Amino acid sequence: xxxxxxxxxxxxxxxxxFGIVFMILKKFAWKPILNAxxxxxxxxxxxxxxxxxxxxxxxxLKADHEAIRLEAQKEKEQILKEAREIRExxxxxxxxxxxxETQKNLEQARELxxxxxxxxxxxxxxxxxxxxxxxxxxxxxEKIKPTEEQERVINFMLKDLTLN
Numbered sequence: 221x222x223x224x225x226x227x228x229x230x231x232x233x234x235x236x237x238f239g240i241v242f243m244i245l246k247k248f249a250w251k252p253i254l255n256a257x258x259x260x261x262x263x264x265x266x267x268x269x270x271x272x273x274x275x276x277x278x279x280x281l282k283a284d285h286e287a288i289r290l291e292a293q294k295e296k297e298q299i300l301k302e303a304r305e306i307r308e309x310x311x312x313x314x315x316x317x318x319x320x321e322t323q324k325n326l327e328q329a330r331e332l333x334x335x336x337x338x339x340x341x342x343x344x345x346x347x348x349x350x351x352x353x354x355x356x357x358x359x360x361x362e363k364i365k366p367t368e369e370q371e372r373v374i375n376f377m378l379k380d381l382t383l384n
Contacts, residue, residue, distance in 0.1 A: 364370065
């Protein structure tokens, strides 16, 4: 049982050694340890404050980023709206121009048809006149035999006649 019960002399020297170590530590090490702990506490507090400030700064940056993103979204929508309006305007102008061109082409086609019809009518008139003259000539040759008096009258009338 000697191992479990301490010897009073050992306890005495342990207390003395502990006291000496305690006094040496108190005299030389206690203040630097407490100062180091205090500095550590201050640096941790400062780090926590800096972290909180950084967190607030990040929140502010996120809010600013969101505001910028929303502004960019509005600008994008405005640009797209303007582009659609310009596109619609260009399409309307092109449509109007195409309609005007079509109308112009129709008028030109109508005028061309009118001129062609007039030319065809004039051609038919000339052919009718030629046929009438040929028929009249044949009838007159059949009915009337040329004489000097008739030739003189015809020549006189031909001189008087002006062609239209």
